[in-house]
Every structure is written in structure tokens, then in C-alpha cells.
Amino acid sequence: MTTYILFFTAIIAGLINKKSKWISAYILTVMFILSVYKYNCADLVNYEAEYNNVLNGFLFESKYMGHYFIIMICSRIGFTFVQYLHVYYFVSLGFLYIALKKFTLNINVVLSFYMIYSFGIDAIQMKTMLADALILYAISFLIEAKIDRNEKRNSIKKIGLFCVFSISSIAIHFTSILFFLVGFIYYLVDDKKYRKYIYLFTSVVFVLSYMNILPKLVLYVGRFFPVFDIEYVTSWMEHEVQLGWIVLIPPIVLSLFLVKIAKNLPTGFQNNKEYSIACEISNFSYPICTVIPLFLYNTSFVRYLRVYVILFGVILSKLIILKKGLKIKFNKKQVEIFVVFIIVLGYLYLYDITPYFDTTIGAI
Numbered sequence: 595m596t597t598y599i600l601f602f603t604a605i606i607a608g609l610i611n612k613k614s615k616w617i618s619a620y621i622l623t624v625m626f627i628l629s630v631y632k633y634n635c636a637d638l639v640n641y642e643a644e645y646n647n648v649l650n651g652f653l654f655e656s657k658y659m660g661h662y663f664i665i666m667i668c669s670r671i672g673f674t675f676v677q678y679l680h681v682y683y684f685v686s687l688g689f690l691y692i693a694l695k696k697f698t699l700n701i702n703v704v705l706s707f708y709m710i711y712s713f714g715i716d717a718i719q720m721k722t723m724l725a726d727a728l729i730l731y732a733i734s735f736l737i738e739a740k741i742d743r744n745e746k747r748n749s750i751k752k753i754g755l756f757c758v759f760s761i762s763s764i765a766i767h768f769t770s771i772l773f774f775l776v777g778f779i780y781y782l783v784d785d786k787k788y789r790k791y792i793y794l795f796t797s798v799v800f801v802l803s804y805m806n807i808l809p810k811l812v813l814y815v816g817r818f819f820p821v822f823d824i825e826y827v828t829s830w831m832e833h834e835v836q837l838g839w840i841v842l843i844p845p846i847v848l849s850l851f852l853v854k855i856a857k858n859l860p861t862g863f864q865n866n867k868e869y870s871i872a873c874e875i876s877n878f879s880y881p882i883c884t885v886i887p888l889f890l891y892n893t894s895f896v897r898y899l900r901v902y903v904i905l906f907g908v909i910l911s912k913l914i915i916l917k918k919g920l921k922i923k924f925n926k927k928q929v930e931i932f933v934v935f936i937i938v939l940g941y942l943y944l945y946d947i948t949p950y951f952d953t954t955i956g957a958i
Contacts, residue, residue, distance in 0.1 A: 660765025
């Protein structure tokens with residue numbers, strides 16, 4: 595009961611007061627407590643076994659170099675597994691917070707949406723939580739570089755930071771590599787041609803996936819980037835899915851519709867910088883369609899959508915104007931964005947969390 599009280603009060607508090615630092619601290623504290631002191635689940639048992647093996651002097655295969663590097667540091671310091679969890683989630687939530695602060699002033703709204711989806715599953719899949727937080731931080735630099743493109747020196751510096759934090763994220767969990775690749779398309783290609791290049795890239799990946807060429811290509815190229823176990827990566831790309839991937843098309847189509855609406859919103863922002871960030875987030879989010887070919891292999895790639903949902907939450911947080919209490923003022927297009935976002939959020943919650951409730955939110 596206490597868990598549910600903390601969980602729902604944090605969500606409501608964030609929606610009511612979108613800027614308060616005290617509310618931010620409360621939400622982050624609740625997420626930290628629920629993450630560190632979650633009940634036993636399959637992933638937690640595996641993580642504990644990994645950590646204890648290092649403490650006992652055993653070596654293991656480095657599937658996730660960055661993740662195991664953190665384990666090695668904490669074990670050398672002498673942390674117990676519980677102390678290690680404190681450090682890991684503190685760093686993960688810390689990066690999530692500073693990334694969102696760079697995107698929006700209304701951070702509590704985004705944190706509330708994140709608690710609905712996908713905090714419950716990220717708290718269990720701790721590698722994904724840290725990897726997503728790092729890639730969001732990396733994306734914030736990329737978007738700043740695109741906005742400040744005319745200031746070459748500043749832009750190049752931010753591109754460098756994007757690369758550093760992207761590679762760090764990839765080292766924690768290999769799935770972040772897609773954001774790294776599409777990030778360069780987003781930055782280098784002219785806005786007018788950008789969507790065409792993204793759709794072309796998606797089509798090529800789809801053909802390579804359908805013909806089962808992609809795993810061989812990834813295996814070959816991956817040997818030149820030893821930040822993760824490339825053979826383990828290709829094990830995710832086996833034809834396990836037949837028509838099941840079709841159920842994941844609706845949230846992507848709806849997300850593309852949301853991005854299109856957000857791209858054409860001339861009003862509702864507090865200043866030009868807010869509008870520029872929202873537009874660039876919309877632009878960056880077009881590659882959500884590149885996930886579709888990967889569903890031909892494994893529907894677990896739905897985890898890519900978690901980062902995009904957070905970015906959509908950032909756009910919505912910039913549009914919400916609270917008057918008294920929970921009274922929200924929207925214009926027509928803002929209503930459309932809000933409705934589409936809630937549908938996407940609900941759809942992914944039903945698909946990604948509800949069937950595994952006891953081992954996700956139910957486990958915290």
C-alpha cells in the first residue's frame with residue numbers, strides 16, 4: 595500500500611506543480627526508493643549474481659562493457675550489492691534529471707509521464723534506465739548543436755559531447771546505437787530533405803531485415819567497434835517474430851502524427867527558444883519509424899520507443915498551461931497532441947507493462 599501511495603502521489607504532484615524543485619526532489623526520491631528497494635525479480639537475481647561473481651574474483655563475458663566497468667569500480671571500492679544499487683540508480687536518475695532540465699523548465703510533468711511509462715520496467719531493467727538517461731543527455735547536446743549551427747565552434751563542441759555520451763550509452767546497452775546513427779542524419783541533412791532520408795534509411799533497413807542480411811552486416815561492421823559483444827547483439831536479430839510485429843505499428847503511426855502536429859505549432863510556447871527546442875525534438879523524433887524493421891526480428895526492440903515517449907512528454911510539458919489546480923488550457927492543436935500522446939502512452943503501457951505487471955511495477 596505504501597508503494598502505491600508514493601507512486602501515485604509523485605505522479606499527481608508532478609502534474610499539479612510542473613516547476614517546483616521540491617516536487618522534483620520528491621519524485622526523484624520516490625523513484626530512487628522504489629528502484630533500489632524493489633522486490634525480487636528475475637533480472638534482480640541475475641544482476642546480483644553478476645556482481646557477486648566479480649566480488650568473488652570470477653571473470654565473465656563482456657556483453658556490456660560500460661555496465662561491467664561500473665560493476666568493476668564498485669566492487670573494487672568494496673561496495674555490497676545493495677550499495678552498488680544505490681550508486682547505479684543515483685547516477686541513472688541524476689543523468690535523467692539533468693537531461694530533462696536541458697530540454698524543459700516544466701520537468702515535473704515529464705517525470706510524471708515517465709512514472710506512468712516506462713519507469714516501472716526501467717527500474718527492473720537497470721541497464722536500460724542508465725543507457726536511456728545517457729542517450730537523452732547526448733541528444734540534448736545534439737539538438738543544441740543543431741540550433742546553434744551558425745556558431746561553428748560551439749556546435750562542434752556539442753557534437754563532441756553528443757558522441758562521448760552516446761558511446762557511453764552504447765557501452766551500457768547496445769540498443770542506443772540506433773539513436774547515434776540517426777542523430778548524424780538529423781544533424782547533417784537539410785531539414786527539407788531530412789524526412790526523405792529517414793524514410794529511405796528505414797526502407798533500406800526493412801529490406802535488409804526481411805532478407806536477413808542485416809545480422810551479417812552488423813556482425814561484420816561491429817567487429818571494428820569493440821564496445822560490446824557483437825555476437826550477442828546479432829543474437830537479438832533472429833527471425834523469431836512472424837506477424838506479431840504488426841501490433842506495434844499503431845503507436846509508431848500515431849507518434850509520427852504527433853510529431854507532424856508538433857512541428858506545425860506556431861503558438862503556445864513561452865519564448866522562441868522553447869519553440870525551437872520543441873521543433874527540433876519533433877524533427878529528431880521522425881526516425882521512430884526506423885524501429886519498424888527491427889520488429890521483424892524481435893519485439894523487444896519496443897524499448898526504443900521509451901526514449902521517444904520521454905521526448906514527446908517534453909513537447910507536451912511545454913504546451914501545458916496550468917491555471918488553478920488541474921485546470922488545463924489548450925488550443926485545438928494542443929488538444930490533438932495531448933490526446934495522441936495519451937493514446938500512445940496507454941497503448942505502450944498495455945503492451946509493455948500490463949502483461950508483466952507483477953515483474954515490473956508490481957515488483958517495485
